Amino acid sequence: MTPRHTIAQERQALRSEAHRAFWAGYLADCEFAALPPAEPEVDPEAPRNEAVELSEGVCAQLRALASDLGVPMRSLLLAAHLRMVATLSGAEDVTTGLVANVRPEVTHGDQVLGLFLNTLPFRQKLLDMSWKALIRQTHDNEIGVMAYRHYPYFQLYVDHHRKPFYETTFNYINFHVYEGLHADIKAEGFRGDIELTNNALAVDCFQRPNQGIGIKIDARSLSASQERRALGYFVAILEAMARNPEASHAGQSFLSDAERHDLLERFNATPSVPAVHPLIHRGFEVRAATHPDDVAVIHEGLALTYGQVNASANRLAHQLLQLGVRPDDQVAICMARCPDQLVALLGILKAGAAYVPMDPQHPQDRLNYMLQDCDPAVLIVQQSMRARFEAGATPVITIDPAESVDRFIQASVDPAAGNPQIPELGASHLAYVIYTSGSTGMPKGVLVEHGNAVNLIEAHIRTCELSEADRVLQLASFGFDNSITEIFPTLQVGGQIVMRPAELLVPDHEFMAFLARHGVTVADLPTSFWHLWTGEMRLGRSMPWETLRLVIVGGEKAELRHLEAWSAAGAPQSIRWINTYGPTEATVYATVFAWDPDQGLPTSEIPIGHPVENSVVRILDGFGQLSPVGVVGEIHLGGVQVARGYHERPELTQSRFIADPYGDASSRLYRTGDLGRWTSAGLVEYVGRNDFQVKIRGHRIEMGKSRPAWRHATPSGRRWSWLARKRVATSGWWRMSPPRRA
Structure with missing residues (x-):
């Protein structure tokens, strides 16, 4: 018996249709369980190849557990390894490399000299089950794979388009040839290299008769501290198995107390600042009372003072109150961009109601659905848009823009129009x-309370250092919640809102000339808009204007190459650059990253930063446990900015707005569906989505949402496919490709 017999078995496996069919099905849609990025090495001289020997008590409990289940210790340790890989990768569908013995299965086959090993892709979906069930599942899976262990890994790799299946390996060492070699090695001895690999993380488990169980980890792509933490996870998993094998593995955390402190306390150590004003319009009213003659809003040659805007909004508020509007009522508003729009928002708030913005640029079907869904107490529309809505039981207030100037002047001298x-x-x-x-394919209404928005407004003022000297660009449609940070913080500090003319849509020469002409100091831009701007700057066009001191971006992932272009193209270092992140359900944005040019560019991705005041970030894995630093999980946002929920969607509200398992009894989290990870510096990096949602110019687009529209517009019986892709020529703007016949 020689190694040639093993080669013959390998060739036979290559010719076997059964082997090929097994591996094709077993690895279908296999997901790569990626390890976290390497952290900066704090101590380059720190020892590597961490090893530990389990206590005799734990070893005895594990042996008894394996015996009770009728499985070898190898299967138990392999189950622990899979759980560790799941912890390190954030994956529930885990694939690792399993070092398998392919020695000849004949008498004295174990005495044939040679390295008879094949590292197999070992895949397992870790469902919510007890430790015992997980170990049994692993054992059954292992038996199934071993029947096909002679199929060479290299052929699987080639069949997979030369893409790796794993970057971790598990090796269980229990051969007689090692007995004499390691007879007197204690825990320190496990640092010796028995099996060297090129994998990012290799785990060797040792067991010898009448001795303990040893574990050695060689993490080539991780820092020494990460390697130690990984070994700690493995030991904690085995101790949890031994302590209570009937418990669910999914309901347990294996992080150290120090890690939990970082994730729960240190990284979320934001100031707890009480609100100055309880209502989002109260700061504006105070400013209007003390500085009524200061300019509040500028639009196409019209400059309105705080006193004029406040008085006009009061008149509308009193009119709404006469119609019976009460707190928590909803008032829909459909108006084009103009100062009347701002007055309407303030008037609705002053009457105690909530405003429901309806962008007239949206399709009529969407507007009709929104109007029916929110069932407003009152509808406010411009005269030119009145015909778009059917007459019904809802009272309608019609505003004629042609009368705006006279109305503002009249309101400013009307003594009856006081603050309600x-x-x-x-x-x-x-x-x-x-x-x-x-x-679901239909828009959903997010219910945002005054307390949610007040925290954002005051945090925004402090983050941006807003003052009465600022002129803030009002770029966003009022149907986007980004308009909140453009309007209300500015009015609270006494600044001036500069409303963008409707025709200025791209950062070209005309746009920059407009901003320079009005001396805009703060611009809050959609990320894709800023990406396009940096593309213009690369070409020496659309350079920042002198008065600009702050650029805020948000709504999509900010790409590092554009920040590099921003810096290289000569953007003055006096211009602060801030990246924000957050969905409407967490009130505009919940994290912030202020880039400091003196610190250089980020090394990999632009972070989305740290939580804003009175907010928390939890990054949780698929089992609801805290993801370790560097490990991708779903971003959950908590704190006072978490919205009430969705209008008339109790099931959806219950599934997306959940109790915070790490907060007090009243704490809630919003499940964003976004994937991210903590850095060792306590900043969050955005990674992507856990579903098929895409962002196109700041709009959330569910790919399934297009299906009903195309079905309505095309003949029945046809099948279509959709693709969202970037157009390189437009520097990162997205577009929907035309539907294609499937």
Whole structure:
């Protein structure tokens, strides 16, 4: 018996249709369980190849558990390894490399000299089950794979388009040839290299008769501290198995106390700042009372003062109150961009109601659906848009833009138009309802309360250092919640809102000339808009204007290459650059990253930063446990900015707005569906989505949402496919490709 016999078995496996069919089915849609990025090495001289020997008590419990289940210790340790890989990768469908013995299965085959090993892709889906069930599942899976262990890994790799299946390996060493070699090695001895691999993380488990179980980890792509943590996870998993094998593995955390402190406390150590004003319009009213003659808004040659805007909004508020509007009522508003739009928002808020913005640029079907869904107490529209909505039981207030100037002047001298007093109106009442895309194919209304928005407004003022000297660009449609940070913080500090003319849509020469002409100091831009701007700057066009001191981006992932272009193209270092992140359900944005040019560019990705005041970030794995630093998980947002929920969608609200398992009894989290990870510096990096949602120019687009529209517009019986892709020529703007016949 020689190694040639093993080669013959390998060739026979290559010719076997059964082997090929097994591996094709076993590895179909296999996901790569990626390890976290390497952290900066704190101590380059730190020892590597960490090893440990389990205590005799734990070893005895594990042996008894394996015996009770009728499985070898190898299967138990392999199950622990899979759980460790799941912890390190954030994956539930885990594939690792299993070092398998392919020695000849004949008498004295174990005495034939040679390295008879094949490292197999070992795949297992870790469902929510007990430790015992997980070990049995692993054992059954192992038996199934071993029947096909002679199929060479290299052929699987070639069949997989030369893409790796794993970057971790598990090797169980229990051969007689090692007995004499390692007879007197204690725990320190496990640092010796028995099996060297090129994999990012290799785990060797040792067991010898009458001795303990040893574990050695060689993490070539991780730092020494990460290697130690990985070994700690493995030991904690085995101890949990031994302690209570009937418990669910999914309901347990294996992080150290120090890690939990970082994730729960240190990284979320934001100031707890009480609100200055309980209502989002109260700061504006205070400013209007003390500085009525200061300019509040500028639009196409028209400059309106705080006193004029406040008085006009009061008149509308009193009119709404006469119509019976009460706190938590919803008032829909459909108006084109103009100062009347701003007045309407303030008037609705002053009357105690929540405004529901309806962008007239949206399709009529969407507007009709929103109007029916929110069932407003009142509808406010411009005169030119009145015909778009059917007459019904809902009262309608019509505004004629041609009369705006006279109305503002008249309102400013009307003594009856004082600030309405609504004693029962408080922070827990609705401020606005913004409709976003949804997985159901229909938009859903997000219910945002005054207390949610007030925290954002005051945090935004402090983050951006806003003052009465600022002129803030009002770029976003009022149907986007980004308009909140453009309008209300500016009015609270006494700044001036500069409304973008409707025709200025791209950062070209005309756009920059407009901003320079009005001396804009702060611009809050969609990320894709800023990407396009940096593309213009590369070509020496659309350079920043002198008065600009702050650029804020948000709504999509900011790409590092564009920040590099921003810096290389000569953007003055005096211009602060801030990246924000957050969905409507967490009130505009919940994390912030302020780039410091003196610190250089980020090394890999632009972080989305740290939580804003009175907010928390939890990154959880698929089992609801805290993801370790560097490991990708779903971003959950908590704190006072978490919205009330979805309008008339109790099931969806219950599934997306959940209790915070790490907070007090009243704490809630919003499940964003976004994937991210913590860095060792306590910043969050955005990675992507866990579903098929895409962002196109700031719009949430559910790919399934297009299906009903195309079905309605095309003959029955046809099947179509959709693709969202980037157009390189437009520097990162997305577009929907035309539907294609499937």
